[in-house]
Amino acid sequence: MADSQTLLELKHISKSFPGVKALDDVSFDVRSGEVHALLGENGAGKSTLIKIASGVYQPDGGEIVVGGKAVRFGSPRDAQVHGIATIYQELLLYPELSVAENIFMGHAPRTRLGAVNWPEMRRKAEELLASLNIHDLDVTTKVGRLTVGNRQRVEIAKALSMNARVLIMDEPTAAITEADVERLFEIIRLLKGREVGVVYISHRLHEVFDIGDRVTVLRDGRYIATKAVAETTEDELVNMMVGRTLDTMFPKLETQVGEVVLEVRGLSRGRMVRDVSFQLRAGEIVGMAGLVGSGRSEVAQTIFGLTPPQAGTILMRGREIKIKSPRQAMRYGIAYLPEDRGTQGLIRQMELRHNTSLTVLRDLSRAGFINRQKEMQLAQSTIEKLSIRAYSPLQIVGKLSGGNQQKVVVGKWLATRPRVLIVDEPTRGIDVGAKAEIHRLLSELAQQGLAILMISSELPEILGMSDRILVMREGRLVAEFSRAEATQENVGMAMMGNWTGNGNTLKVQADGAAWQA
Amino acid sequence: MATRETSLKKSSPALFQQVQGVLRTQEGVLLIITIISVLILATQTDKFLTVKNLLNQGRLMTEIGLIALPMTFIIITGGIDLSVGSIVGLSAIMLGYSWHNLGFPLEVAIAIALGIGALAGAINGLIITRFRVPPLIATLATLAFYRGLAEGIAQARSVTGYPAWFFDLGQRETLGIPNQLYFLVIGIVISAILLSRTTFGRSLYAIGNNELAARFSGIPVNRNKVLIYAFSGFMSGFAGYVLVSRVSTTRSDMGSGWELDAIAAVVLGGTSITGGTGSILGTTIGLVLIQLLKNGLALSGVTGDATIVVIGSVLILSTLINIVVQRRLRGV
Numbered sequence: 001m002a003d004s005q006t007l008l009e010l011k012h013i014s015k016s017f018p019g020v021k022a023l024d025d026v027s028f029d030v031r032s033g034e035v036h037a038l039l040g041e042n043g044a045g046k047s048t049l050i051k052i053a054s055g056v057y058q059p060d061g062g063e064i065v066v067g068g069k070a071v072r073f074g075s076p077r078d079a080q081v082h083g084i085a086t087i088y089q090e091l092l093l094y095p096e097l098s099v100a101e102n103i104f105m106g107h108a109p110r111t112r113l114g115a116v117n118w119p120e121m122r123r124k125a126e127e128l129l130a131s132l133n134i135h136d137l138d139v140t141t142k143v144g145r146l147t148v149g150n151r152q153r154v155e156i157a158k159a160l161s162m163n164a165r166v167l168i169m170d171e172p173t174a175a176i177t178e179a180d181v182e183r184l185f186e187i188i189r190l191l192k193g194r195e196v197g198v199v200y201i202s203h204r205l206h207e208v209f210d211i212g213d214r215v216t217v218l219r220d221g222r223y224i225a226t227k228a229v230a231e232t233t234e235d236e237l238v239n240m241m242v243g244r245t246l247d248t249m250f251p252k253l254e255t256q257v258g259e260v261v262l263e264v265r266g267l268s269r270g271r272m273v274r275d276v277s278f279q280l281r282a283g284e285i286v287g288m289a290g291l292v293g294s295g296r297s298e299v300a301q302t303i304f305g306l307t308p309p310q311a312g313t314i315l316m317r318g319r320e321i322k323i324k325s326p327r328q329a330m331r332y333g334i335a336y337l338p339e340d341r342g343t344q345g346l347i348r349q350m351e352l353r354h355n356t357s358l359t360v361l362r363d364l365s366r367a368g369f370i371n372r373q374k375e376m377q378l379a380q381s382t383i384e385k386l387s388i389r390a391y392s393p394l395q396i397v398g399k400l401s402g403g404n405q406q407k408v409v410v411g412k413w414l415a416t417r418p419r420v421l422i423v424d425e426p427t428r429g430i431d432v433g434a435k436a437e438i439h440r441l442l443s444e445l446a447q448q449g450l451a452i453l454m455i456s457s458e459l460p461e462i463l464g465m466s467d468r469i470l471v472m473r474e475g476r477l478v479a480e481f482s483r484a485e486a487t488q489e490n491v492g493m494a495m496m497g498n499w500t501g502n503g504n505t506l507k508v509q510a511d512g513a514a515w516q517a
Numbered sequence: 518m519a520t521r522e523t524s525l526k527k528s529s530p531a532l533f534q535q536v537q538g539v540l541r542t543q544e545g546v547l548l549i550i551t552i553i554s555v556l557i558l559a560t561q562t563d564k565f566l567t568v569k570n571l572l573n574q575g576r577l578m579t580e581i582g583l584i585a586l587p588m589t590f591i592i593i594t595g596g597i598d599l600s601v602g603s604i605v606g607l608s609a610i611m612l613g614y615s616w617h618n619l620g621f622p623l624e625v626a627i628a629i630a631l632g633i634g635a636l637a638g639a640i641n642g643l644i645i646t647r648f649r650v651p652p653l654i655a656t657l658a659t660l661a662f663y664r665g666l667a668e669g670i671a672q673a674r675s676v677t678g679y680p681a682w683f684f685d686l687g688q689r690e691t692l693g694i695p696n697q698l699y700f701l702v703i704g705i706v707i708s709a710i711l712l713s714r715t716t717f718g719r720s721l722y723a724i725g726n727n728e729l730a731a732r733f734s735g736i737p738v739n740r741n742k743v744l745i746y747a748f749s750g751f752m753s754g755f756a757g758y759v760l761v762s763r764v765s766t767t768r769s770d771m772g773s774g775w776e777l778d779a780i781a782a783v784v785l786g787g788t789s790i791t792g793g794t795g796s797i798l799g800t801t802i803g804l805v806l807i808q809l810l811k812n813g814l815a816l817s818g819v820t821g822d823a824t825i826v827v828i829g830s831v832l833i834l835s836t837l838i839n840i841v842v843q844r845r846l847r848g849v
Contacts, residue, residue, distance in 0.1 A: 306733065326735040329735075343730065344730055347726045349793055358736070359735055361720070368715045369716075370719060
């Protein structure tokens with residue numbers, strides 16, 4: 001690191017918003033050729049800090065130094081001119097324009113007459129992508145038709161086309177597949193070799209160890225520490241982030257597994273749900289693993305009546321039931337916590353109390369009139385029980401942090417007093433503290449006799465929390481493991497389709513008499 | 518501006534907070550604009566601010582008002598109903614046609630008119646929910662379709678000669694107040710309660726803010742949508758009946774362009790055109806403001822074309838004021 005120079009320095013930055021001190025005397029720097037990870041729970045100030053670094057916000061106090069000189073960023077444009085590019089979680093591309101047009105938006109090569117030099121632009125775009133080892137992307141394709149992973153690559157190319165020296169990436173792996181993550185890391189390594197400094201924000205700790213050189217932790221708007229990644233551990237980072245020692249990320253409690261509550265036999269719908277059969281017992285957490293697109297959410301949504309089944313039967317406590325709408329599913333005691341809390345789980349513009357009551361409006365009303373006192377009590381008790389950090393039941397849900405939003409979704413489903421709880425990616429995009437809390441909650445609920453089906457893309461979560469593990473691939477259940485049998489390797493193999501194990505494969509069981517009994 | 522606000526804050530915080538409380542709601546801002554408009558208009562002519570004139574204005578705004586109530590529901594869900602004016606025409610024609618040509622008793626003819634209105638609305642709702650046609654397009658199509666039906670049935674003939682009792686609703690008073698105004702007031706009260714206090718009303722806000730999440734929460738989204746479009750059709754049919762009773766005749770062009778008047782009242786009343794927010798109180802104030810402006814300006818000797826320009830300007834102005842005030846108060 002001797003010859004690496006400091007590209008960007010944020011010194012003693014403070015920033016307040018009405019009612020909140022978002023950043024208090026925070027310092028941060030990036031050197032050329034390094035990946036500096038920025039960690040912290042939601043609300044710790046990461047977003048504010050990068051928005052200051054990229055010129056979206058102006059700091060109340062402190063100094064920004066680029067290449068040894070103090071600068072002021074009046075706008076994102078100023079930051080770009082100084083070689084700082086930011087790739088946000090929501091990619092800011094024009095879906096109707098081509099890859100090349102997006103890359104050179106605002107600085108397209110010109111002909112002598114001042115018109116856009118199209119051939120030159122395409123050539124340069126291809127060159128740029130090739131320099132990132134991206135050879136499978138046609139620069140004339142419309143960006144709207146690309147996968148998220150490819151769009152992200154376009155964003156990176158766009159940043160480099162503006163000669164960025166510092167690349168800030170806000171949760172770049174939140175929405176892309178494993179394979180895309182691998183390619184992203186390759187690109188980042190390439191950039192390191194070219195002396196670009198990368199600021200990397202992620203909730204996934206193992207990524208920090210995969211790709212990071214240094215890591216800085218923020219908590220409640222304050223600077224906690226900067227460490228060399230080689231000299232720290234995951235536990236240490238988590239402790240710094242949450243400010244206390246977490247006993248464990250996966251507080252699995254011993255439970256009494258009871259009778260079968262829900263059973264599906266030969267459930268089918270389209271290509272995503274093919275002949276799926278399994279049982280859920282009271283008190284157990286059944287993990288459902290599988291790649292994105294393997295049909296896990298589709299199974300859940302079919303059971304929940306959002307997309308009624310085309311074939312197969314659903315049994316509740318041994319009695320066959322027909323489910324054609326979420327309403328019916330809810331009446332049978334089934335609750336579904338959806339994958340995307342922003343668009344499916346919550347009504348973000350509405351108040352907390354109106355969200356927690358949405359699933360139980362009928363129970364809270366008489367002759368159609370909502371009992372607002374009861375509604376308020378429900379909100380208050382949900383806040384207390386799930387320790388939601390909200391200042392009032394009247395708070396707009398969209399203003400809560402991700403973890404607290406997720407707790408509101410959990411709360412609104414627990415209000416229905418379900419017997420079967422299906423949770424779909426229950427901890428996606430929330431910070432470690434809230435994650436451990438949600439895990440503890442699920443564990444407690446199972447102990448109280450709830451049957452839980454937990455869909456997750458995070459293998460450690462599946463392995464850490466489940467009593468039993470089902471694996472889906474291409475719309476079929478392909479394997480089942482007990483808690484004792486399951487390992488990262490065999491579950492992972494089953495997901496990928498390489499599993500050649502023995503008695504665990506469900507194909508055997510599906511044909512066997514055990515399922516007909 | 519900033520210094521004045523701070524000095525006000527110091528001198529009487531209680532008053533300032535009260536004013537702020539009123540201004541924080543869109544309805545409050547609109548009410549203040551309405552009061553100012555009334556005061557200005559009252560200085561222009563002494564014929565404006567009289568009980569008789571105001572009651573007469575109440576009579577005239579009833580029909581649009583009846584339509585604006587369900588329109589508020591629909592716009593809150595993020596939808597729109599452009600076919601209301603045509604349903605008014607179709608219902609009015611069906612009233613006259615089934616009485617005059619088909620020989621039904623007039624009471625039955627009235628019921629048929631209301632039923633046809635509700636049916637036309639339900640068809641809108643079904644097209645929108647079953648075939649997932651955007652409401653703007655679905656009701657634009659039925660706007661033409663229902664008007665065409667009305668014209669086809671009417672064959673350019675109007676129906677007159679109704680018995681005297683038929684005009685009770687549209688032309689007479691009870692206790693000095695126009696009869697149809699009672700229905701409007703009842704409609705306002707019921708709609709307001711329905712929207713703000715019931716599970717049904719809550720579901721409309723939920724649908725308008727995030728339809729997917731509403732569906733995922735077990736709310737019968739499609740059923741409720743069909744209900745509000747049917748309600749809209751029914752109220753349009755009722756408005757058609759009130760109109761025929763007021764003007765003593767039925768013609769196929771009745772209610773043309775009313776959809777825009779109703780939408781204007783709703784949107785002026787602070788209901789977001791993208792759905793999710795809004796209130797019946799706001800719609801009511803919006804309705805009153807538009808009617809008083811029309812009437813006050815006419816009485817002040819402003820010509821018809823100029824009146825439209827003034828009303829348009831007030832619409833834009835009050836929307837802007839609302840945006841600015843809300844933004845300032847939220848500190849954005």
